[in-house]
Amino acid sequence: MVIKEAKFLMSNTKVEACPAPNRPEYAFIGRSNVGKSSLINMLTEQKKLAKTSAQPGKTQLINHFLINDEWYLVDLPGYGYAKVSKSSRDEWRRMINFYLQKRENLTCVFVLIDSRHDPMKQDLDFINYLGTMGVPFVLVFTKLDKQSAIKTDSTIAAWKRKLRETWEELPQMFRTSSEKQIGRDEILNFIEEVNAQ
Numbered sequence: 001m002v003i004k005e006a007k008f009l010m011s012n013t014k015v016e017a018c019p020a021p022n023r024p025e026y027a028f029i030g031r032s033n034v035g036k037s038s039l040i041n042m043l044t045e046q047k048k049l050a051k052t053s054a055q056p057g058k059t060q061l062i063n064h065f066l067i068n069d070e071w072y073l074v075d076l077p078g079y080g081y082a083k084v085s086k087s088s089r090d091e092w093r094r095m096i097n098f099y100l101q102k103r104e105n106l107t108c109v110f111v112l113i114d115s116r117h118d119p120m121k122q123d124l125d126f127i128n129y130l131g132t133m134g135v136p137f138v139l140v141f142t143k144l145d146k147q148s149a150i151k152t153d154s155t156i157a158a159w160k161r162k163l164r165e166t167w168e169e170l171p172q173m174f175r176t177s178s179e180k181q182i183g184r185d186e187i188l189n190f191i192e193e194v195n196a197q
């Protein structure tokens with residue numbers, strides 16, 4: 001897929017205030033600092049479309065972007081940032097649960113996972129929650145440039161083992177580096193194929 005146009009539309013806390021659900025929607029989620037906003041910028045080839053930060057917790061709202069006037073891309077706030085208060089965590093959970101349950105045009109959730117780390121409970125809980133709810137999702141392993149291919153392979157193998165404990169079918173998996181532009185075509189082709197279905 002060629003990205004002809006990518007523009008920021010709006011930020012919301014409420015699902016009802018999000019853009020009209022008249023196009024397929026792809027949401028990016030994962031731990032704070034995993035590289036969601038960076039991946040969105042890499043995919044759209046716009047350095048500053050989604051706000052990134054070395055400081056975790058940068059993205060706090062549901063951010064809608066419109067791509068090629070055809071589909072929505074959504075940057076969601078991350079989970080698992082230790083310094084967040086319990087009330088903020090509860091707020092996050094409410095907002096995300098509501099978004100995942102009510103957003104009728106949500107087509108696929110991209111769950112980002114840092115390829116340097118073995119499976120973490122919070123990621124696993126979130127993935128199992130998506131699976132239980134029947135929300136279609138794929139996994140995206142990020143920051144490939146930060147370690148050897150062998151280490152990435154071993155992280156992904158550990159994830160497969162872990163997921164097989166609960167699920168018969170494994171989700172599709174992508175390997176990415178926003179720094180090195182790895183995985184861009186694979187993700188955009190996937191979206192193009194799903195849009196065409």
Ligand code: GTP
Nearest residue numbers: 032033034035036037038052053057058059078178
């Ligand atoms: P929150 O919005 O806070 O949840 O974070 P996020 O998941 O949107 O992460 P963000 O894209 O802001 O990136 C966090 C940090 O990781 C930044 O310092 C990025 O430059 C860095 N980063 C993101 N992706 C990559 C990557 O592929 N390679 C490398 N080396 N660094 C990356």
Ligand code: MG
Nearest residue numbers: 036037058059
């Ligand atoms: Mg972000």
